[in-house]
Amino acid sequence: MTPAISQLKKQKIEFSIHEYEHDRDCSNFGEEAAQKLNFDPAGVFKTLLVSDDKQFFVAIVPVTGTLNLKRAAAALKVKKLRMADAKEAERLTGYLIGGISPIGQKKSLVTCIDQSAQAFEKIYVSGGQRGLDIGLAPRDLGLACRNANFADIGERK
Template sequence: MTRRSDGTAGTPATVALTRAGIRFTAHPYEHDPRAAAYGLEAAQKLGIEPERVFKTLLANVDGALAVGIVPVSDQLDLKALATALGGKRAEMADPSLAERKTGYVVGGISPIGQKVALPTVLDESAILFETILVSGGRRGLDLELAPDDLLAATSGRYAPIARTR
């Protein structure tokens, strides 16, 4: 694992962004293993509004894995994700499968630098912000970058895939 000048250990996500020449800011924080909601914990510990902190969720869309990225304050609308990818039906992926396919642990799954490139959809609300935060590839590390840069790094697209809780 590489060490960055900010003292954080490099992850596949930070390595991929650096290799692609995409600007980002690493935001490490002290993760509490008792935290019930990893994304909301990140927003609170970093002092950032939850609408700007996005969680990475894996779903099975018509038999194929896909990534949905939505604000931590919202839920993933599975039907909307399926529609965005030209599918009919979606269901949440089994957490152990998500970990195997991405190379990350649940609560630290980054949309960037996954072991297998998966179709990726970012909720369109991200365009309201100059920068958003996503998991950096481990619990206790978020990465801040421009939404368009996130899509460039993941070959993703925007779509309305979030549903208010």
């Protein structure tokens, strides 16, 4: 059981668990999850950490796109953002890259979810380790992430 699953159970949030065999040679974790679990990739979301050099934030966007740093900065009400490096992300979340869940992180960070998530009944995010995804309603993800806000922060590929 991961911290993400523990937190969802504690909050009594309905979710599903989806496991798959992670390929060690694969570095595109979200797309691998979508493919191996046979999910619509637009409904599978990746967890990214960003910083304005004063504080860190979580940005959640579809694996089919990228994060638009300017729109994310506006949504988070900061001047400018940069991507956090891998060591920072792992230290702050307590998870390894490729298995960073937006839920149950070591430190509770302000979170923004791409508004495209709201078009789905259920979306999928990392469950806290490589090869493990959690499915839940976007609204419930927002609650699990300490009332995250939704904004147009994603960039379609």
